[in-house]
Amino acid sequence: MTENTDLRYTAEHEWxxxxxxxxxxxxxxxxxxxxxDIVYLDLPEAGTEISGGSVVGEIESTKSVGxxxxxxxxxxxxxxxxxxxSPELVNSDPLGEGWLIKVxxxxxxxxxxxxxxxxxxxxxx
Amino acid sequence: MTSTAPxxxxxxxxxxxxxxxxxxxxxxQMPVRYSSDLAEHHAVRTAAALFDLSHMAEFRVSGEGAAAxxxxxxxxxxxxxxxxxxxxSLLLADDGGIIDDLVVYRTGDVDFLVVANASxxxxxxxxxxxxxxxxTSSAGPFELADVSDxxxxxxxxxxxxxxxxxxxxxxxxxxxxxxxxxxAIPASFExxxxxxxxxGYTGEDGFELYLEPSxxxxxxxxxxxxxxxxxxxxxxxxxxxxLRLEAGMPLYGHELGLHTQxxxxxxxxxxxxxxxxxxxxxxxxxGPGADARVLVGLEGDGRRAARAGYLVYASDDSTTPIGEVxxxxxxxxxxxxxxxxxxxxxxxxxxxLLSIDIRGTRLGYRTTTLPFYRRKKD
Numbered sequence: 001m002t003e004n005t006d007l008r009y010t011a012e013h014e015w016x017x018x019x020x021x022x023x024x025x026x027x028x029x030x031x032x033x034x035x036x037d038i039v040y041l042d043l044p045e046a047g048t049e050i051s052g053g054s055v056v057g058e059i060e061s062t063k064s065v066g067x068x069x070x071x072x073x074x075x076x077x078x079x080x081x082x083x084x085x086s087p088e089l090v091n092s093d094p095l096g097e098g099w100l101i102k103v104x105x106x107x108x109x110x111x112x113x114x115x116x117x118x119x120x121x122x123x124x125x
Numbered sequence: 126m127t128s129t130a131p132x133x134x135x136x137x138x139x140x141x142x143x144x145x146x147x148x149x150x151x152x153x154q155m156p157v158r159y160s161s162d163l164a165e166h167h168a169v170r171t172a173a174a175l176f177d178l179s180h181m182a183e184f185r186v187s188g189e190g191a192a193a194x195x196x197x198x199x200x201x202x203x204x205x206x207x208x209x210x211x212x213x214s215l216l217l218a219d220d221g222g223i224i225d226d227l228v229v230y231r232t233g234d235v236d237f238l239v240v241a242n243a244s245x246x247x248x249x250x251x252x253x254x255x256x257x258x259x260x261t262s263s264a265g266p267f268e269l270a271d272v273s274d275x276x277x278x279x280x281x282x283x284x285x286x287x288x289x290x291x292x293x294x295x296x297x298x299x300x301x302x303x304x305x306x307x308x309a310i311p312a313s314f315e316x317x318x319x320x321x322x323x324x325g326y327t328g329e330d331g332f333e334l335y336l337e338p339s340x341x342x343x344x345x346x347x348x349x350x351x352x353x354x355x356x357x358x359x360x361x362x363x364x365x366x367x368l369r370l371e372a373g374m375p376l377y378g379h380e381l382g383l384h385t386q387x388x389x390x391x392x393x394x395x396x397x398x399x400x401x402x403x404x405x406x407x408x409x410x411x412g413p414g415a416d417a418r419v420l421v422g423l424e425g426d427g428r429r430a431a432r433a434g435y436l437v438y439a440s441d442d443s444t445t446p447i448g449e450v451x452x453x454x455x456x457x458x459x460x461x462x463x464x465x466x467x468x469x470x471x472x473x474x475x476x477x478l479l480s481i482d483i484r485g486t487r488l489g490y491r492t493t494t495l496p497f498y499r500r501k502k503d
Contacts, residue, residue, distance in 0.1 A: 033146065036363055037163040039455045040428040058484070060430065062162055062454050063363050065484070091161070 007095065008111035011120060012069045015095060016111055023072050023108070026099040027059065027090065030121045035061040038087040043068070043100055048076040052109055057100070059090070074105035134179040135277050135338035136345055143359055151244035153180040156361035165360035166367050166457040169327050170500075172356030173283030175348055176365060178333070179341065182246035182273040184239040184253060189265025191235050197403050198256040199227070199239075200387065200396035206231050211307045211324055215387055215395050216241075216252055217405030221413065222383040223390070225249050226375065228324060230309050235267070238320065238335070242377045246273055256404060277341035281348060282331030282368075284500075285355040290321075290332060292351040296344070306330075314344050326365065328372025329500055367454050370463065373422060373496030379433060379451040380420055380465055386413040389467070390420050391495070418448060418467035422497060423479065423490040425462040430455045431481040431490060437466050438480040441487045447472055450481065456497060463497045464490065 008016045013031035017024040032038065040060040050056045050070040057068035080099050083089045090098040112120070131154045134140070140147070145156035156177065158165060168174045186195060192204035201214035208231050216224040225245040230238040241249040250271050257269060281289060290298055298312040298321055309322035317340045325331035336344060349357065366376070375381050375390055386409065387395055396409055425431065430453045437448035448468030456463045464481070472479065477492040 036146075036158055037161050039163075040430075042429075060428075060455070062166075062367055062457065063157075065432070088163075 007114065009114065009117035010069070010071045010111060012071075013121075014069065014071055016071050018108065021104055022077060023074070023103045023105050024099050025071060025101050025103060027066070027068075027094055028117070028121075029094045031066065032091050032094045032098070035059060035066050036063050037061055038090045041084050041087050041090070041100070043079045043084060044076045046076050046078055050074060050076060050103065068100065070103070071111065072103055072105040072109060073107060074103040076101050077104050078102040132180070134177050135341045136177045136179060139342055139345055140177065140359070145359070145361060148362060150362055151180060151242070153243060155180055156359070158361040158363045159359050162361065162363035162367070163457050165358055165364035168356060168358045168360065169283045169329050169331075169364065169368055170458055171284070172358075173281055173285040173289055173331075173352055174358050174360035174364070175345065175352065176280040176282065176360050177341075177345070178278040178280050179276075179338065180243040181278050182241040182243055182249060182271070183276040183278075183335070184241065184249070185270045185272045186237040186239060186267060187233075187235060187270075188267030189235055190260055190262075190267040191237050193264030194257065194260040194267050194269075195229065195237060195239070196400055197259050197261070198253055199229070200403060200405060200409075201229070202397035202400045203229050203231070203237065205397075208232070208234055209308050209310060211309055211322055213395065215392065216249060217387070217396070217403075217409070218252075218383060219405060219408065221386045221405045221408030221411075223377075223381045223385055223387065224252050224383065226377055226381055226392075230320065230322060232309070232311075232320060240278075245377060246271070252404075259404070275337060276335055277338040278333060278335050279341060279345060279348065280325055280331060280333045281352070281357070282325045282327040282329050283357075284330055285352070285357065286331045289348060289352040289355055289357055292355075293344075293347050294351065295347050301332075314340060314347070319344075326372075326374060327368040328374070328496060328498055329368070366452075367457055370452050370454055370465065371456050371458055371496065371498035373465070375420070375465070376452060386417070389413055389417050416470065418469055419473050420451075421448075421466055421468050421473045422493045422495040423450075423453075423464040423466055423481070424459075424493050424497065425464075425481070425488055425490040427488070428455055428462065429483055429486075429488060430462040431464040431466075431483055431488070436482050437468055437490075438482065438487070439472065440478075441480045441489070443480070448479070458498050462490075468492075
């Protein structure tokens, strides 16, 4: 897994990559490992307005259901179709091909650094 | 329930070294998966997998009166099984509720091994001890011992299981080629006694090996080495659960419990009503009541699984639940969602279209026959 120093994190075990006004959002390797093999994703469609902190999707593994929280306020501009077809990408490459949605945000909240997130999980992200 | 520190298997360090993720199960830290629970599941269906089940509880009942004691203490007629035979049985409460489901092995003419769920070790021990007084003294003396702490259990499950055990260095398993399903033979591993049983909880061919904990690691390593070229992988409790669900096998705490009678769970033939008195018999004869829910298999479309606790309705627009899901998953083998649920009588016939509330969305599920998956006999 590549260490991306531009990534920011949330306490809900999501990562956020900010490029201009668009945030790409996924779940961390830690979260993917905790869930186990992911078999189904319910993601918001492009055009959906989301507000930070609300549940906007579901991530199902064989054993459990995880919720996708919106880390930012904004509008979904793209959903990763590849990951909906092949949810296992979230396990195999959570920080890369396993990204979930891109959001055009209005304002960026304070997010966690890699070190801060690592401290939260008791290990690296 | 208990505040003591979690217990760990004699194989714990082997699992940790293999990169296992652990989960708390009945007070034990056990592997939930090693890398991928789906890959572990598929390995059992197509090759083989190795499970550590050392958390299970075992009781030894020995002596002239052992068979008669088990006949009164348990719902099945254990006196009727042969030496080397295993039988699925139930430990019932006076009111017919299920204290635990068990597998009983007759290991000798007057020797039995009773294997219980880890989560039920204490209630099973208490019920068995209490029932010693019910045993007919004319049948002869017997001893009851909780040997859980002296027993490790390793399961090898999957079509390649027999070939793997035959190739396992140090395992002397004469007779494995002729060993039938639900039979067990005495074997040995590097001189230590092993009970080798053709049993399991996956719906696949496979074996369970009981031995002393101090030898478990060496056996695990030897089986792993023999199995590696045949596709054997270690597997955790996550795949064990999806495997048993596909096989339509009930899990205590989900499909079975103190408020469920055997007939509701489709286990009406497990109690031997033809034998003399046993605990729970009168309640079974009265039955659970005409309105008691019954266990059904359900299958859906798509990929969204109904899970334990989700409510079942007669139709998408009805608002009064007629049942509740007890186990559910996206079946790795079948590629569709499957579930076990208790439903009101009248809804259990195969082919009914029912509706399940999946976190606010209603999805159609059809009642179906069990098991969901049946292996092809070779």
